[in-house]
Amino acid sequence: MGETITNESKQANIYVDFQLEGMTCAACANRIEKGLGKLPGVTNASVNFAMETARVEYTPGEISVTNMQTKVQQLGYKAITKQENDIRGEHREKEALQQKRMLLLSAILSLPLLWSMVGHFSFTSWIYVPEILMNPWVQLILATPVQFYVGRPFYVGAYKALRNGSANMDVLVSLGTSAAYFYSLYLTISWFSDGASAHHGPSLYFETSAVLITLVIMGKLFESLAKGRTSEAIKSLMGLQAKTALVVRDGQELTISVDEVITGDVVLVKPGEKIPVDGNVIEGTSSVDESMLTGESIPVEKKTGDAVIGATINKNGMLRILATKVGKETALAQIIKVVEEAQGSKAPIQRVADVISGIFVPIVVGIALVAFIVWYFFLTAGDFAEALEKAIAILVIACPCALGLATPTSIMAGSGRAAELGILFKGGEHLEQTHKIDAIILDKTGTVTKGKPELTDVLTDHHDEAQFLRLVGAAEKNSEHPLAEAIVAGIREKGISLPGTEAFEAIPGFGIKAAVEGKELLIGTRRLMEKFGVDAKPAYESMTRLEESGKTAMLVAVDNRYAGIVAVADTIKETSKAAITRLKEMGIQVIMITGDNERTAKAIAAQVGIEHVLAEVLPEGKAEEVKKLQAQGKLVAMVGDGINDAPALAIADVGMAVGTGTDVAMEAADVTLMRGDLSSIPDAIYMSRKTMNNIRQNLFWALGYNTLGIPIAAIGLLAPWVAGAAMALSSVSVVLNALRLQRLKVRH
Numbered sequence: 001m002g003e004t005i006t007n008e009s010k011q012a013n014i015y016v017d018f019q020l021e022g023m024t025c026a027a028c029a030n031r032i033e034k035g036l037g038k039l040p041g042v043t044n045a046s047v048n049f050a051m052e053t054a055r056v057e058y059t060p061g062e063i064s065v066t067n068m069q070t071k072v073q074q075l076g077y078k079a080i081t082k083q084e085n086d087i088r089g090e091h092r093e094k095e096a097l098q099q100k101r102m103l104l105l106s107a108i109l110s111l112p113l114l115w116s117m118v119g120h121f122s123f124t125s126w127i128y129v130p131e132i133l134m135n136p137w138v139q140l141i142l143a144t145p146v147q148f149y150v151g152r153p154f155y156v157g158a159y160k161a162l163r164n165g166s167a168n169m170d171v172l173v174s175l176g177t178s179a180a181y182f183y184s185l186y187l188t189i190s191w192f193s194d195g196a197s198a199h200h201g202p203s204l205y206f207e208t209s210a211v212l213i214t215l216v217i218m219g220k221l222f223e224s225l226a227k228g229r230t231s232e233a234i235k236s237l238m239g240l241q242a243k244t245a246l247v248v249r250d251g252q253e254l255t256i257s258v259d260e261v262i263t264g265d266v267v268l269v270k271p272g273e274k275i276p277v278d279g280n281v282i283e284g285t286s287s288v289d290e291s292m293l294t295g296e297s298i299p300v301e302k303k304t305g306d307a308v309i310g311a312t313i314n315k316n317g318m319l320r321i322l323a324t325k326v327g328k329e330t331a332l333a334q335i336i337k338v339v340e341e342a343q344g345s346k347a348p349i350q351r352v353a354d355v356i357s358g359i360f361v362p363i364v365v366g367i368a369l370v371a372f373i374v375w376y377f378f379l380t381a382g383d384f385a386e387a388l389e390k391a392i393a394i395l396v397i398a399c400p401c402a403l404g405l406a407t408p409t410s411i412m413a414g415s416g417r418a419a420e421l422g423i424l425f426k427g428g429e430h431l432e433q434t435h436k437i438d439a440i441i442l443d444k445t446g447t448v449t450k451g452k453p454e455l456t457d458v459l460t461d462h463h464d465e466a467q468f469l470r471l472v473g474a475a476e477k478n479s480e481h482p483l484a485e486a487i488v489a490g491i492r493e494k495g496i497s498l499p500g501t502e503a504f505e506a507i508p509g510f511g512i513k514a515a516v517e518g519k520e521l522l523i524g525t526r527r528l529m530e531k532f533g534v535d536a537k538p539a540y541e542s543m544t545r546l547e548e549s550g551k552t553a554m555l556v557a558v559d560n561r562y563a564g565i566v567a568v569a570d571t572i573k574e575t576s577k578a579a580i581t582r583l584k585e586m587g588i589q590v591i592m593i594t595g596d597n598e599r600t601a602k603a604i605a606a607q608v609g610i611e612h613v614l615a616e617v618l619p620e621g622k623a624e625e626v627k628k629l630q631a632q633g634k635l636v637a638m639v640g641d642g643i644n645d646a647p648a649l650a651i652a653d654v655g656m657a658v659g660t661g662t663d664v665a666m667e668a669a670d671v672t673l674m675r676g677d678l679s680s681i682p683d684a685i686y687m688s689r690k691t692m693n694n695i696r697q698n699l700f701w702a703l704g705y706n707t708l709g710i711p712i713a714a715i716g717l718l719a720p721w722v723a724g725a726a727m728a729l730s731s732v733s734v735v736l737n738a739l740r741l742q743r744l745k746v747r748h
Contacts (some may be wrong), residue, residue: 015057016065018079023052024157025169026404027361035075039063050408076160099221106150106214109142113207136188136204143206147181151213167361169399173216176395177209179388212396212724219728237336240311245276265323269314277310278325286317338426339419347428349695350407364398371714389720393713397723398706402730406698409738414691417742422674423684430670434654434688436635437588443640444594444604447658449570453483455490456551457567459542468564470496472556475514475521478504483552486568522557529555536562550603577608579678586685593617593625622648639681683746694741698734705730
C-alpha cells in the first residue's frame with residue numbers, strides 16, 4: 001500500500017501509508033513503529049511486518065511525510081510512498097531475481113563445504129570425500145564470498161540495528177556465522193604458521209557459517225513467496241476491474257483507460273462486457289451478473305433509471321450508462337480499500353508477539369554467552385570450538401522471525417478469504433472481536449426479511465381467481481401505496497394483463513374505491529366494508545388468521561358483494577431460518593428487534609426460529625437495547641441495514657451492516673456483509689474463530705519452537721546447520737499454516 005491520505009473530518013488527523021524496505025524480523029518492525037511513534041505530530045504508528053507496510057496517523061502542519069521518511073532512513077530502513085512504490089514495482093521484481101541468484105551462488109559454494117563436513121562423521125565414512133575439499137585454504141576460498149558477499153545484508157542490518165541501540169535477527173545471524181568463520185580463519189592461519197601438511201588440516205567450521213547463510217536466505221525466499229500468496233484476495237479483487245471503457249464525448253465513441261473516465265461521462269457497455277464504473281442506466285435494458293459483489297448467481301434485470309456497479313458483467317443487452325462514481329469512489333475500489341486496511345491492521349493479540357519480539361534478541365545473546373562460558377570452563381575443559389558451536393546453535397535457533405509472522409499472516413489470509421465470501425472486516429481488531437460474540441441483535445426489516453412487501457395470499461369467494469386478480473390489479477395500479485404496488489407486481493408476475501380504470505378514489509385510513517369494466521370495486525379494511533354496507537363477516541376469521549401470521553390482509557368487494565381477500569407481507573429471506581439455526585448451534589443468543597407491532601414481529605420470529613423479540617422499538621431505542629445486553633455481560637453484535645440502525649451499529653461490540661456495498665454502510669459498521677443475507681453472519685463468526693485458532697497455533701509453535709529449541713541447543717544436541725534449517729523451516733511453516741485459511745469452506 002502506498003500513500004493514502006484521507007480526511008476523517010474537518011478537525012481529524014490524516015494518515016499516510018508507506019511500503020517499507022529492509023526489515024528482516026519483528027524486532028525491525030517494532031523499532032520502526034517506536035521510532036515513528038515518538039515523532040512530534042504523530043498520534044499513532046502501526047507497522048505490519050508480514051505486509052512490510054506502515055500506517056502513520058499524524059497532525060498536518062506539525063510534521064511532514066518527508067520527516068517520517070527521514071526518520072525511517074535514520075533507523076536503517078526505507079519508507080516509500082504510493083507514487084514511488086508504483087514506479088518501483090519493476091525494481092522489486094529485479095530484487096527478487098537478485099535474491100534467487102544470491103541463493104544459487106551461495107548453494108553452489110556451500111555444497112562442497114557441506115560435502116567436506118560429511119567426512120568428519122564416523123557413521124558416514126563410506127561416503128567418498130575428495131581430498132581437496134578437506135584443504136583449509138580451499139574451504140576458506142569457498143566460504144569467504146558466502147560470508148561477505150552473499151551475507152553482506154546481514155552485516156548491514158546488524159550494524160544499523162546496533163547503531164540504534166537495538167538488536168534483530170541480523171545481529172543473531174551475523175554473530176553466529178562470524179564466530180564460526182573467524183574462528184575457522186584463526187585455526188587455518190595457526191595451522192599454516194605451524195607448517196602443517198597442505199593436505200591435512202584442523203577441524204574447521206567454514207561449512208557452518210556458509211550453510212547457515214544459505215539456509216537463512218532460502219528460508220527468507222520461501223517466506224516471501226508464501227507471503228505473496230496471502231495477498232491473493234487483493235490481487236483477485238483488483239483483477240475484477242475493467243481495464244478500458246467506451247465513452248461518448250462530443251458525439252464520438254472513444255475507447256479510453258478506465259482511469260480516464262470522469263463523473264458525468266456517458267459509457268456504452270456491450271453484451272458480455274464488464275461495466276467499467278458505477279453509474280445509472282440512461283438507455284437500454286439488460287440483465288447484469290452481480291455475483292462478484294452480492295454472491296447472487298441469478299442475473300439482475302436493469303432498465304432506465306437503475307443503478308449499476310463497476311466490474312459487474314452486462315449479459316445480453318446494450319446499455320448506455322451515466323458515470324456517477326469513478327476511480328477510488330466505486331464500490332469495488334471501496335471494497336479493495338477496506339480489505340487492504342484490514343490486512344494491514346493489527347489484531348490486539350499481536351501485541352503479545354510484539355512485546356516478546358522486542359526483548360527476545362538481547363535475552364538470546366545473553367543465553368548464548370552464558371552457554372559458551374559454561375561449556376568452555378566447566379563442561380569441555382577449555383574446548384573453545386565445541387563451546388562456540390553450542391553458542392552459535394543458540395543464536396541461530398532463536399531467531400524470532402516465526403513469532404513476528406504468526407499474527408499478521410493469519411490476519412491477511414483470514415480477512416482475504418472472508419472478502420472472497422463477501423464479508424468485509426474493517427480491521428484486524430474486528431476480526432478478532434467477532435469470535436467472542438455471544439449475543440446477536442437482528443433488525444427485522446431488510447435483514448431477516450427482504451424489506452419489500454410481496455403478494456402472498458389470494459382467497460376468492462366463488463370467483464375465477466385470474467378474473468378476480470385482473471379486477472383487483474386494475475384498481476390498485478392507480479394507488480401509490482407500497483402495498484398496492486406489491487399487489488400489482490404480484491399479479492403481473494402471474495402473467496395477468498390489467499384493463500383500464502374508469503374511476504378511482506383513495507379513502508385514507510380505509511382503502512380504495514374504483515370502477516373497472518363497469519364493476520365497482522372496494523378494497524381495504526373491515527371498516528371500509530362496514531362503511532359501504534358490505535357483509536364481509538364470514539371472511540373475518542380468515543383475515544385474522546392471516547394477520548396473526550404477520551401479513552397485511554385486505555378485503556375485496558365487487559358491486560357491493562364480498563368477493564375475496566388479498567394479503568401481502570414483507571417475506572422472509574430464503575436463507576434466514578438456516579442461518580439462525582447455525583447461530584444457535586454456535587451457542588449464540590439471537591434476538592430480533594423491530595419497530596413493527598408485536599403480533600407481526602412474533603409471527604416473523606416464529607417462522608425463522610427466534611424466541612426473543614423486541615417489538616415497537618424506535619430507531620433511537622435500538623442503541624439502548626444493545627446497552628442493556630452489554631450491561632448483562634454479553635458481547636453483542638448488532639446486524640442492520642446501516643442507515644436507521646447506525647447508532648446501534650456504532651455502540652455494539654461488533655456492528656454488522658447487511659447490504660450490497662453500493663451505499664457503503666461500512667462507516668457505521670465494523671463488518672459489512674456484502675451478500676445481504678443472514679448466512680453471512682455465521683460465516684463471519686466462523687471465519688473469525690478459524691483465524692483466531694490459526695493465530696494461536698502459529699504463536700504456540702513459534703514460541704514453543706524457540707522455547708524448546710534454545711535449551712536443546714544449549715545442552716549440545718543441535719548442530720548449528722540443523723538449527724539454521726529448523727529456523728528457516730519455522731518461518732515457512734507459520735506462513736503455510738496461515739495459508740490454510742484461504743482454502744476454508746463454509747456451510748450453507
